[in-house]
Amino acid sequence: MPVTSHHRWADIEPEQMNPLTTRQYIVGANTMLARIGIKKGGRVARHHHFHEQISHVVEGALLFRMDGEERTVRAGEILCIPPHAPHEVIALEDSVALDIFNPPRQDWIDGDDAYLRE
16 A cells, blocks of 8 residues: 655755756655756756656746747746657746656656756
8 A cells, every 4th residue: 555655845955956956856656746946047958758747837937948849838837748758948037846757757866867967
């Protein structure tokens, strides 16, 4: 039987990915929830993964570039990114996003996430 767990972002030490980006995450049995902080001008390099991703911008505004398309996602808006879709992100303002991944990002858990550390 799965065990219920309770978490607080305040109890999870933010990981400094690069000078403009921090990350916190929680891993469940089949899903991962990440809290990403990106300062204005910060960038997540173009990448893709086999995970489905749902990004909810909680604060600020993020510009997503995907296959020649640009989409600005602002606080209170959500973007669904299908598996294998190449994308990059640029922070237009200081921003906080909650990203849901299914399945969990094993590359993050293993520290094999150099594209975030650029």
